[in-house]
Amino acid sequence: MIENLDPKQAWDLLQTNPNAVLIDVRTAIEHSFVGHPPKAIHVAWKEFPGMQLNANFVAQVEQHASDKSAPVLLLCRSGQRSVDAAKALEAAGYLHLVNILEGFEGPLDADRHRGNLGGWRFHGLPWSQS
Template sequence: MIENLTPQQCWDVLQQNPAAVLVDVRTKMEHLFVGHPSGAVHIAWKEAPDWQLNSNFVAEVSHNIPDLTAPILLLCRSGQRSLDAAKALEAVGYRRLINIVDGFEGPLDTNKHRGNLGGWRFCGLPWQQS
């Protein structure tokens, strides 16, 4: 079962469980230039410019997080790619998967801008920019 938690709830899980791992599934460019949660492991689910699935995604996660029972929190821009990535990990036996609702940047506002209504950064959680 995949849980959907808010950024703040996910931060709480990370603080309470040292085995928990935050995986940023956005593209390399998003991770570097838009910013990313501090301490996140970056493993892209899809990569620009062709937006093909990363065929090594599951293998890369398995290499970084071999424990199938460790809580894995997945984050993308707004919550959809991370949910798809969680489903792929669930299919290979990972048991504690958490999709971060609203992702890093949150949903679009009325002006079609992200970052004003929700998401990791909006909630004031630790992040950095390259």
């Protein structure tokens, strides 16, 4: 089953469950230059150029989250890619998957800007840039 949590709920889970793993499924450029939560493990679901699906996604996640019963939280830009990534991990036998609603940057506003309506940064949660 895939659970949906908002960014604050996800942060709380990461703080209270030492077995929880946060996987940032965005591209390497997004992870490094836009920013990421502390201790987020980068494993791209899709990557530039062309936003090709990462054929090794599940195997790469398994290297960081070998306990398939531990919570695995998935973060993308706005909460869409993370759902697809969670479905792939569910098919691979992961039992406690969490999609982080709103993602890191949140949805687009009326001016087509992210970060003004929701997302990890919008909620004032810890993050850094590389």
